[in-house]
Amino acid sequence: MKNNFKEILFGLVLLIIFGGVLLWAVISMPQESLIIIIAIVIVLLALVTFVAQVLKKKSDLESSVPAEDEFTKLTRVYAGSRAFIYSMYLWLLIFIFNSAFTKPQTMLGIGILGSALIYGLWLLYFRITGDMYEE
Amino acid sequence: MKNRMKELRARDNITQAQLANLVGVRRETIVFLEKGKYNPSLSLAHAVAQVFNLAIEEVFIFEQTDTH
Numbered sequence: 001m002k003n004n005f006k007e008i009l010f011g012l013v014l015l016i017i018f019g020g021v022l023l024w025a026v027i028s029m030p031q032e033s034l035i036i037i038i039a040i041v042i043v044l045l046a047l048v049t050f051v052a053q054v055l056k057k058k059s060d061l062e063s064s065v066p067a068e069d070e071f072t073k074l075t076r077v078y079a080g081s082r083a084f085i086y087s088m089y090l091w092l093l094i095f096i097f098n099s100a101f102t103k104p105q106t107m108l109g110i111g112i113l114g115s116a117l118i119y120g121l122w123l124l125y126f127r128i129t130g131d132m133y134e135e
Numbered sequence: 136m137k138n139r140m141k142e143l144r145a146r147d148n149i150t151q152a153q154l155a156n157l158v159g160v161r162r163e164t165i166v167f168l169e170k171g172k173y174n175p176s177l178s179l180a181h182a183v184a185q186v187f188n189l190a191i192e193e194v195f196i197f198e199q200t201d202t203h
Contacts, residue, residue, distance in 0.1 A: 064156070070176050071164040130167035133174070 007054045011047070018043045035106065042113060075126040083119035090114045137196040141169045143187045158182040 022043065025036050057067050094101075094111050101107040126132055144154060151169075155162040158179060167173035168183075175183065175195070184191045 065161055066159060069160040069164050070179060071167060071173055072161065074173075127163075130170070130172035132172075 007057075011050060011054070014050070015047060018047075035109075071130075072127070074132065075123060078126050078132045079119055079123035082122045083115065086118045086122075087111075087115040090118065136174050136198065137171055138168065139194055139196070140165070140183065143189070143194065147187065149186070154183070154186060157186050 022036065022040055025039070026033075029036070060067050091111055094107055094114075098107060101110075140154075144151070149157075151165045152162050155165045159182070160179065164173065168175055177191075180191050180195055184194045187194060
């Protein structure tokens with residue numbers, strides 16, 4: 001418990017901030033309920049991932065396994081470069097279909113969240129398959 | 136790049152987790168190394184070769200088709 005104090009505190013602060021923002025959004029913008037529900041789901045997913053990472057790091061440290069090594073660092077580099085390229089396509093699509101968005105904030109939000117999601121998916125792909133070298 | 140890590144591990148009766156611990160990487164890295172999906176850095180290749188008391192080229196087999 002004492003070893004994870006910082007992580008737990010950080011998680012609680014994040015939860016309070018996001019929870020507060022979402023509560024404010026639900027109260028002040030009842031007409032945007034679908035977007036708010038999507039945001040809540042994304043925040044919950046991020047929190048679950050964060051807690052899982054903290055627990056994994058704790059068990060790794062206990063069994064003296066390095067949390068990061070050259071392979072995991074390389075997967076982040078590859079995921080980042082792939083995510084950059086695919087994010088460009090996403091932004092291109094967003095700008096092509098910009099008339100479908102009623103507010104510029106929605107367009108930007110989808111672009112930013114989409115880019116983060118693309119990075120996460122590529123990272124997961126490389127961590128699972130290890131297929132980093134193109135034939 | 137091919138390698139003889141699996142064969143040498145069996146010879147020395149070392150598990151993937153033990154080898155990972157000896158060279159200071161995660162077990163997943165050893166898994167991908169053995170499958171030939173990941174080319175190690177020179178320092179990691181050296182550490183692995185040292186565990187088996189062999190030279191790097193006796194553990195890792197470089198092929199002309201390998202990309203740089």
